[in-house]
Amino acid sequence: MNEFKVLTRDSGNAVVMELHGFLDAHTAPDLEKSFSDLIGRGKYNIVVNFNGLSYISSAGLGVFMAYIDEVRNNHGDIKLTNMQQKVFNVFDLLGFPFLYEIYPDQDEALKKFDSK
Amino acid sequence: MIKDPEHGGDRIVELTSLIETAKILNSSLDSGFILNHIMLASMGKLTISRTAAIIKKDLPAADGKAEFAKIGKGIVADDATIAELFLLDLESPQDPSQFNASLSTRLTKAGVTWVFALRSAHRLLGYLLVGKKMIGGPLTPSEIEFVVTLCNLAAAAIENASVFEQYKESNLQMQRRVQELQTLFELSKEFSQLIDEPRAIRTLEFSIMGQTGSRQFAICLMYESKTRLVVNRIIGIGSTDLTVLCPLEQAVRLSTLLQAPQDRAPNSNAVGLQKTVEELSRLGIKVLIPFHVQGATDGILLLGDRVSHAPYSDSEISFLSSLCNLAAMAIDNARLFQESLAKQRLEEELSLAHTIQEKLLPREMPQFSGCSVSTFHIPSKQVGGDYFDVIKVGEDRLYFAIADVSGKGFPAALLMANLQSAFRALVATGLELDQILARLNNIVHANTDMDKFITLFAGIYDRSENVLTYINAGHNYPFLIKHDRVLRLDKGGLMLGVLSDVKYEIGREPVAVGDVLYMFTDGVNEALDAEGSQFSDERLAEVLLKNSTLGAGDILEEVRKEIAAFVGGAPQSDDITQLCISFS
Numbered sequence: 001m002n003e004f005k006v007l008t009r010d011s012g013n014a015v016v017m018e019l020h021g022f023l024d025a026h027t028a029p030d031l032e033k034s035f036s037d038l039i040g041r042g043k044y045n046i047v048v049n050f051n052g053l054s055y056i057s058s059a060g061l062g063v064f065m066a067y068i069d070e071v072r073n074n075h076g077d078i079k080l081t082n083m084q085q086k087v088f089n090v091f092d093l094l095g096f097p098f099l100y101e102i103y104p105d106q107d108e109a110l111k112k113f114d115s116k
Numbered sequence: 117m118i119k120d121p122e123h124g125g126d127r128i129v130e131l132t133s134l135i136e137t138a139k140i141l142n143s144s145l146d147s148g149f150i151l152n153h154i155m156l157a158s159m160g161k162l163t164i165s166r167t168a169a170i171i172k173k174d175l176p177a178a179d180g181k182a183e184f185a186k187i188g189k190g191i192v193a194d195d196a197t198i199a200e201l202f203l204l205d206l207e208s209p210q211d212p213s214q215f216n217a218s219l220s221t222r223l224t225k226a227g228v229t230w231v232f233a234l235r236s237a238h239r240l241l242g243y244l245l246v247g248k249k250m251i252g253g254p255l256t257p258s259e260i261e262f263v264v265t266l267c268n269l270a271a272a273a274i275e276n277a278s279v280f281e282q283y284k285e286s287n288l289q290m291q292r293r294v295q296e297l298q299t300l301f302e303l304s305k306e307f308s309q310l311i312d313e314p315r316a317i318r319t320l321e322f323s324i325m326g327q328t329g330s331r332q333f334a335i336c337l338m339y340e341s342k343t344r345l346v347v348n349r350i351i352g353i354g355s356t357d358l359t360v361l362c363p364l365e366q367a368v369r370l371s372t373l374l375q376a377p378q379d380r381a382p383n384s385n386a387v388g389l390q391k392t393v394e395e396l397s398r399l400g401i402k403v404l405i406p407f408h409v410q411g412a413t414d415g416i417l418l419l420g421d422r423v424s425h426a427p428y429s430d431s432e433i434s435f436l437s438s439l440c441n442l443a444a445m446a447i448d449n450a451r452l453f454q455e456s457l458a459k460q461r462l463e464e465e466l467s468l469a470h471t472i473q474e475k476l477l478p479r480e481m482p483q484f485s486g487c488s489v490s491t492f493h494i495p496s497k498q499v500g501g502d503y504f505d506v507i508k509v510g511e512d513r514l515y516f517a518i519a520d521v522s523g524k525g526f527p528a529a530l531l532m533a534n535l536q537s538a539f540r541a542l543v544a545t546g547l548e549l550d551q552i553l554a555r556l557n558n559i560v561h562a563n564t565d566m567d568k569f570i571t572l573f574a575g576i577y578d579r580s581e582n583v584l585t586y587i588n589a590g591h592n593y594p595f596l597i598k599h600d601r602v603l604r605l606d607k608g609g610l611m612l613g614v615l616s617d618v619k620y621e622i623g624r625e626p627v628a629v630g631d632v633l634y635m636f637t638d639g640v641n642e643a644l645d646a647e648g649s650q651f652s653d654e655r656l657a658e659v660l661l662k663n664s665t666l667g668a669g670d671i672l673e674e675v676r677k678e679i680a681a682f683v684g685g686a687p688q689s690d691d692i693t694q695l696c697i698s699f700s
Contacts, residue, residue, distance in 0.1 A: 025303050032322075058323050061322075061325070062325035066325060069331060
């Protein structure tokens with residue numbers, strides 16, 4: 001099984017969260033922990049880079065839903081970037097492009113935070 | 117087409133433009149583009165300033181009503197007018213004056229001069245409405261013919277586009293189904309491994325959010341007619357009475373429930389249900405999804421609006437039902453696991469208590485010249501209430517006691533421990549036996565409820581006087597065997613703990629060499645055989661008489677053997693305690 005991993009690093013006034021592996025019901029709590037850590041540190045400008053993520057299920061999508069309100073209420077955002085087609089299809093199928101900004105490239109998302 | 121001597125040139129231009137239009141229309145799968153194109157073509161060609169095009173959507177809206185796609189360029193028609201037009205099911209172009217007065221007036225007011233039908237081979241797809249020509253005058257027959265041809269071309273293209281859109285839509289539906297199945301498959305695997313309720317609920321929460329795009333929901337668990345709100349993402353739901361929703365058997369839209377609540381939850385109290393449903397509606401709840409484990413309602417998902425406000429489809433609701441039922445299984449497993457864990461913990465504690473209690477009983481008998489003391493004690497499986505003690509005081513006095521605390525389990529064990537420490541402390545004071553018993557009684561009385569009591573036999577053997585003094589506080593009468601004579605020691609008073617300030621009478625018996633004092637608890641004389649009859653005092657007396665010449669230890673062994681033979685394979689139901697003193 002393709003192990004799930006989250007790497008976070010600061011980049012300017014934002015934090016980049018790199019996802020790797022499989023994000024499903026089993027690994028969703030790991031992502032949840034990463035989000036709650038970031039929010040606990042007062043980091044609300046979050047760019048999630050999906051480049052290394054090869055699979056996402058609806059439970060994984062749910063984690064983004066769980067935190068978006070709190071992040072936006074604190075004038076931040078969760079912007080999604082570098083999705084593989086397969087992963088984007090799931091987002092698209094479940095109507096998530098309506099709810100999140102999705103960029104082809106991480107730098108583009110970071111720029112949006114810079115210009116704030 | 118043959119050249120018309122008058123309009124020959126125009127005809128050619130018209131034809132070329134129609135062929136051009138046909139090409140453009142047929143290459144598009146976007147009905148919006150197609151409509152737009154024929155509108156522009158007719159406007160340009162006939163110098164019409166205002167048009168509108170309407171087509172009926174193939175997939176009706178969630179409420180089941182027909183939906184129309186409208187493009188207006190200067191003409192605005194309301195839905196009711198459009199619906200009326202569709203009912204007419206026109207085939208040929210019509211001038212609105214042909215319709216009923218009301219419809220005619222409305223269309224004329226909107227600026228419509230002609231209504232052209234967009235028809236495929238089998239059905240009416242829509243209409244093109246056109247307004248006045250800018251250069252004035254009515255449409256000529258050839259102009260009408262041009263627009264009809266345009267409409268026919270458009271209809272074919274729209275039909276194509278609609279087939280394509282249907283295909284796209286059903287493809288999307290299929291992908292959604294596949295995605296739902298994948299989700300169910302993944303979660304059934306995940307849930308079957310979970311034995312932790314908060315984790316199972318969190319997983320369900322993520323899946324609902326991910327699958328529906330809704331953050332507005334609450335999950336209420338129901339167990340033994342109590343409700344517990346475990347997820348609350350809807351402000352204000354905490355004060356709503358959700359117990360009335362227990363009888364709900366199937367997922368239901370709140371709008372349905374608002375109309376006829378009793379039909380869906382027939383066993384619920386009508387007034388309470390009505391109130392709850394109204395409150396939930398006010399809080400924005402859209403769908404109620406109960407979940408079941410083995411037929412019983414285990415909980416309910418109260419689903420509010422999505423972020424996108426898109427309504428929930430039937431298939432989505434049935435998918436969520438399956439999802440919740442999977443989670444219910446995991447939640448139920450978690451509860452069973454916790455219960456068995458608690459039971460295991462209790463058993464461990466009980467066994468610890470048992471060990472502590474055994475340690476309170478003397479393991480070695482004091483050496484005392486003039487008599488030999490032996491004990492025999494088999495505790496039953498549970499923590500019991502039997503107690504015995506033998507204490508040597510100075511060189512001449514031997515104190516002993518045997519007791520049975522009422523009940524079993526922790527309360528009996530605690531009371532027995534309390535008795536042991538009080539008895540030992542009182543013996544150390546050197547008080548007379550009746551004083552010791554009176555105080556012991558008051559202590560037990562003060563420490564227990566009415567229904568708890570202790571039967572106790574306590575005695576002192578004084579070697580210097582060869583006298584046995586004793587008090588029997590409601591205990592089984594011990595046997596004093598003098599050669600072939602059996603005495604029962606019954607002097608004393610009330611069992612301990614029933615009344616305060618009881619006076620006890622001291623019994624006194626001289627003892628001689630060869631006498632045997634045998635004390636026991638009711639585990640001995642009330643030992644049951646497989647048929648349920650008791651070992652009895654009579655049998656006990658017989659065994660004692662037969663073996664009275666043996667030493668204390670051997671007498672106890674003989675009694676044990678007799679009881680074992682009598683009982684056979686029947687399980688031991690009570691503690692068996694014997695205490696024997698043979699005088700030498």
